[in-house]
Amino acid sequence: MKCSICKSSAAIYFRRNEGIALCADCLIWNLENKVRRTVSKYDMLKPADRIAVAISGGKDSLSLLKILSKLTAKFPRCELFAVMVDEGIRGYRDRILSDAKAFCEILGIPWAVVSFKELYGLALDEMLAARPGENPCSYCAVLRRKALNNAARVLKADKLALAHNLDDVVQTFLLNLMLGDPDRALRALSPVSPRAPGAVPRIKPLFRIPEKELALYAYLNGIPIPSSACPYGDRALRNDVRAALNLLELGHPGIKYSILRSAQSLASLAECPSGGGTGICRVCGGPSSGDICRACAIAEGNWRRDIAVGHPGAPRANPRSAQARSPPSAGAGP
Numbered sequence: 001m002k003c004s005i006c007k008s009s010a011a012i013y014f015r016r017n018e019g020i021a022l023c024a025d026c027l028i029w030n031l032e033n034k035v036r037r038t039v040s041k042y043d044m045l046k047p048a049d050r051i052a053v054a055i056s057g058g059k060d061s062l063s064l065l066k067i068l069s070k071l072t073a074k075f076p077r078c079e080l081f082a083v084m085v086d087e088g089i090r091g092y093r094d095r096i097l098s099d100a101k102a103f104c105e106i107l108g109i110p111w112a113v114v115s116f117k118e119l120y121g122l123a124l125d126e127m128l129a130a131r132p133g134e135n136p137c138s139y140c141a142v143l144r145r146k147a148l149n150n151a152a153r154v155l156k157a158d159k160l161a162l163a164h165n166l167d168d169v170v171q172t173f174l175l176n177l178m179l180g181d182p183d184r185a186l187r188a189l190s191p192v193s194p195r196a197p198g199a200v201p202r203i204k205p206l207f208r209i210p211e212k213e214l215a216l217y218a219y220l221n222g223i224p225i226p227s228s229a230c231p232y233g234d235r236a237l238r239n240d241v242r243a244a245l246n247l248l249e250l251g252h253p254g255i256k257y258s259i260l261r262s263a264q265s266l267a268s269l270a271e272c273p274s275g276g277g278t279g280i281c282r283v284c285g286g287p288s289s290g291d292i293c294r295a296c297a298i299a300e301g302n303w304r305r306d307i308a309v310g311h312p313g314a315p316r317a318n319p320r321s322a323q324a325r326s327p328p329s330a331g332a333g334p
Contacts, residue, residue, distance in 0.1 A: 005030065013216060017254030024220050031217050035067050035205050042191050044203040045159065048077040052157035052200070054148050055082040055104075055111070057096035059218035059225045061163040062103055064206055066221060068161060069107050083151045083160075085144050086115035088123020092231055099224045114151045116143060128232075136232035139298060146295035149286060152200040160200045167211040169204070170259050171241045178237070186267040189260070197280050199287040210256065 001011045003023035011021035022030060039045055053068060055061045065082055072078040082104050086093055097113065104111040117123045120143065128136055152160045164172075169189060176185035193202040206214065218225055233239065248255050281288035283296040 013213075015213075017257065027213070028217060028220055031209060031213060032067055032070065034208060036071055038191065038208055039071065039203075039205050042203075044192055044205060045072070045078070047075045049158045050079040050081075050156060051159045051161055052081060052083045052148075052152040052155060053161045054163065055084045055100050056163070057084070057093075057100035057224075057226060058163075059223060060165055060168075060206065060211070060214050062100065062223045063214050063218050063221070064161060064163040065104070065109065066107065066223065068205070069109060080109055081155070081157075082109055082111040083148060083155070083157075084111060084113045085147045085151075086113055086117075087140055087144065088116050088125055089231065090123075090125055092228060095228075096226050099226070103224060112151060112155060114147050116147065119143075119147055119150065124232075135235065137236045137238070140232070142294045142298060146284075146286065146293070149198075149200055150284075153198075153286075157200050160202045162202055162204050163206055164204045165206045165209050165211050165214055166256055166260065167242065167245065169207050170245060170256050170263075171238055173259070173263050174241055174245075175238060178241075186263070186270060189264050189267050196287045198285050208257075208260075 001014070001021050003009045003011045003026050004020040005026040006023060009023035009025065012024050013022045013027055014020075015022065045051065051068065051072070053061070053065050055065060065080075068080060072080055082100070084097055084100060086097060101111055115123070116127070120127075122130070124136070124140060124143075127139060128134060148160060172188040173185050176182070176188060191204045191207045193199070195201055215225070217223075245256060279288050279290065280286070281291075281293035281296055283292055286293055286295075288294075288296075
């Protein structure tokens, strides 16, 4: 089968919901172009933005870093850097962070790391050992979000780019509905969060890219893909939602896009604000829907740690982080 775009090269991937076949080069071009159009449509970036890219070390976040490095290469005033969170998961996170740092060095992009141990006083393993009955994913998601926002503020970022893909967005929407939080479900759909006190605006350039296409993009570009999964991940309800959605997609190509479009229509009808709380947490000064944000409530209830922005748990950066990055291969600008 020939590629539907270039009409000459052999196709390696068939996009069933659109009925088109793509060769390796055209898939890479098509995916990057879709991200570029998303960035432009939602006005995600400005030519002089300082952009923090949240890096987990997985295929999605490293692919986002590579794509943004190409998109911003023609904008010399635009600064790009990676922010990583070390939760403190023994035998897992240290190896992944090492590969992620090496990939940043290849791209010439500075990086910084913030750890749960420095920020909250305990690593995630220690937190869960102290309270073994807690849901690891619930703790980690809240505390990671706090750590990333804290790091982005300390590093004076204008935007915090998240590698949430189509699958992530639809899963999060359905998860929050199942957990009885429709407001949070609808807020999860927004590709751009509005400015709010204490919060760095978040952008999701990959929110219309399916996870399987990102996996193929990573493979074709030689992006390292972790061989092991988080040891706490098997307890997550998200796994069941992911499996159900993938089964539906197999029988009904394009259903994930349909759910996203329908959910966004609901959000529009409900006039749901696309951001989180508009208040300020009295403990850390970050965004909160109440007097204390969820991360501080967790910390206060368990470990009592001052996690105010700028305390000694500020991000650790690589030695070259203050230097200008070397431009990667040229690509289309935002």
